[in-house]
Amino acid sequence: MATPTVTWWNGDNTAAVTDWAIGTVDAGTVSQATTFTIWNNRAGTTAVADMDNCTITTKDASGGNTGELVINKWIEVKVETMGETTFSAIGGSVTKAIKAGGTTVPAGTISGKINDGTIAGGVDNFAKVTLQANVPATATAGNVDFLTRVAYTYN
Numbered sequence: 001m002a003t004p005t006v007t008w009w010n011g012d013n014t015a016a017v018t019d020w021a022i023g024t025v026d027a028g029t030v031s032q033a034t035t036f037t038i039w040n041n042r043a044g045t046t047a048v049a050d051m052d053n054c055t056i057t058t059k060d061a062s063g064g065n066t067g068e069l070v071i072n073k074w075i076e077v078k079v080e081t082m083g084e085t086t087f088s089a090i091g092g093s094v095t096k097a098i099k100a101g102g103t104t105v106p107a108g109t110i111s112g113k114i115n116d117g118t119i120a121g122g123v124d125n126f127a128k129v130t131l132q133a134n135v136p137a138t139a140t141a142g143n144v145d146f147l148t149r150v151a152y153t154y155n
Contacts, residue, residue, distance in 0.1 A: 008039075013037050058090055071091065
């Protein structure tokens with residue numbers, strides 16, 4: 001079976017997203033929360049492999065576990081498709097499990113089955129997450145580049 005086809009869309013599922021422009025977040029404040037829809041095989045007409053053991057975390061701009069944002073877990077996530085109502089801090093080796101919202105998919109899975117690319121028609125094919133930056137008052141001033149990473153396995 002073909003490898004998973006992962007794409008990030010905005011929370012309304014109306015536009016593909018390639019970056020998260022948080023903007024300026026002052027030390028000691030929390031950014032505006034932003035919701036993302038993470039798809040496997042959005043509007044796919046042929047099935048691809050499921051994404052299993054799905055987790056989300058942050059990495060430094062080189063994919064490592066360095067820098068204040070990663071080490072101190074400034075980014076927080078709430079997994080909407082798991083019915084979560086509170087945010088959890090993530091960063092480096094501290095990850096958060098994510099899964100699709102459908103009742104037919106096991107924990108940690110985003111299906112690769114055929115779907116029409118809509119929220120109603122692809123409920124097994126996406127995880128919806130809300131992210132925010134919670135910057136501590138002791139944060140060093142300046143721009144911080146980082147990656148938001150979804151890790152998974154597939155067969």
